[in-house]
Amino acid sequence: MxxxxxxxxxxxxxxxxxxxPHTQALLFVLFLLVYLLTLTGNMTMRCVIRADSHLHTPxxxxxxxxxxxxxxxxxxxxxxxxxxxxxxxxxxSVESCLAQxxxxxxxxxxxxxxxxxxAYGRCVAICQPLLYGQVMSExxxxxxxxxxxxxxxxxxxxxxxxxxxxxxxDTHIIPHYSCELPSLFLLSCSDxxxxxxxxxxxxxxxxxxxxxxxxFSCACIVFTILSITSTSGRSKAFSMCSSxxxxxxxxxxxxxxHYFTPTSGCSLELVFSVLxxxxxxxxxxxxxxxxxxxxxxxxxxxxxxxLQCFR
Numbered sequence: 524m525x526x527x528x529x530x531x532x533x534x535x536x537x538x539x540x541x542x543x544p545h546t547q548a549l550l551f552v553l554f555l556l557v558y559l560l561t562l563t564g565n566m567t568m569r570c571v572i573r574a575d576s577h578l579h580t581p582x583x584x585x586x587x588x589x590x591x592x593x594x595x596x597x598x599x600x601x602x603x604x605x606x607x608x609x610x611x612x613x614x615x616s617v618e619s620c621l622a623q624x625x626x627x628x629x630x631x632x633x634x635x636x637x638x639x640x641x642a643y644g645r646c647v648a649i650c651q652p653l654l655y656g657q658v659m660s661e662x663x664x665x666x667x668x669x670x671x672x673x674x675x676x677x678x679x680x681x682x683x684x685x686x687x688x689x690x691x692x693d694t695h696i697i698p699h700y701s702c703e704l705p706s707l708f709l710l711s712c713s714d715x716x717x718x719x720x721x722x723x724x725x726x727x728x729x730x731x732x733x734x735x736x737x738x739f740s741c742a743c744i745v746f747t748i749l750s751i752t753s754t755s756g757r758s759k760a761f762s763m764c765s766s767x768x769x770x771x772x773x774x775x776x777x778x779x780x781h782y783f784t785p786t787s788g789c790s791l792e793l794v795f796s797v798l799x800x801x802x803x804x805x806x807x808x809x810x811x812x813x814x815x816x817x818x819x820x821x822x823x824x825x826x827x828x829x830l831q832c833f834r
Contacts, residue, residue, distance in 0.1 A: 599626045599630060636672075645740065649748070
């Protein structure tokens with residue numbers, strides 16, 4: 524059944540995370556709290572960075588873009604997942620499914636690029652601190668941000684439009700809580716090999732570039748930290764970098780495993796998906812920003828300004 528001819532009749536069934544009503548109620552409360560924390564943390568970061576002139580530097584502008592991406596990424600999938608956890612009829616129209624897959628692809632791809640760029644910036648800051656101001660100039664920062672968005676958009680334009688030309692069967696069950704391209708391939712009654720090849724051709728170079736840049740940046744950071752003679756300085760540098768590198772590895776690894784392993788709806792696959800689409804967007808503002816002394820000071824200054832307006 525072609526999308527263009529029968530789009531109004533077609534719906535997909537999202538199986539979600541669990542079929543047990545009691546478990547669904549618990550999951551609804553859990554993911555609602557996670558989503559609210561994600562919105563609060565990322566919106567706070569964007570507001571503080573925009574309001575405080577002390578944070579108008581490349582590193583915090585990267586964080587502002589990351590917060591925007593995390594807001595978009597989680598908002599693409601979590602609201603529909605929350606709706607399905609409370610609903611008996613867990614359906615989604617094919618048009619909505621394709622739109623969700625499109626926005627998941629573009630936000631996840633852009634975030635992967637931005638995380639690799641941020642790892643590079645952290646590498647320069649730690650390995651060549653005296654040259655950081657020259658290397659991470661405003662022009663270079665703007666180019667890196669535009670490049671991240673361009674890669675995400677390019678990958679999406681290569682893969683996503685082809686999905687609209689697939690033929691879909693009358694009954695489609697998605698063993699997942701959201702629509703993503705690998706899940707859509709299972710719904711097709713036509714040959715999806717062209718779509719799969721296009722997705723791999725767009726994802727593999729993108730994944731290699733971002734993964735290798737993150738790997739070499741991490742290696743450079745580790746070697747530089749190990750060369751620090753002061754034990755306290757070494758432990759401080761490790762504690763600062765380890766949490767950030769962990770989130771980068773979790774995001775890249777879980778998304779890679781989800782897209783490059785067969786879609787089956789098994790528990791491990793759902794865990795990988797929840798990690799990179801729900802948990803990481805909540806953790807990023809905590810790990811990258813709110814533990815930072817400069818951000819805490821800026822937050823206090825911003826809150827002080829707003830409180831003075833009400834006095």
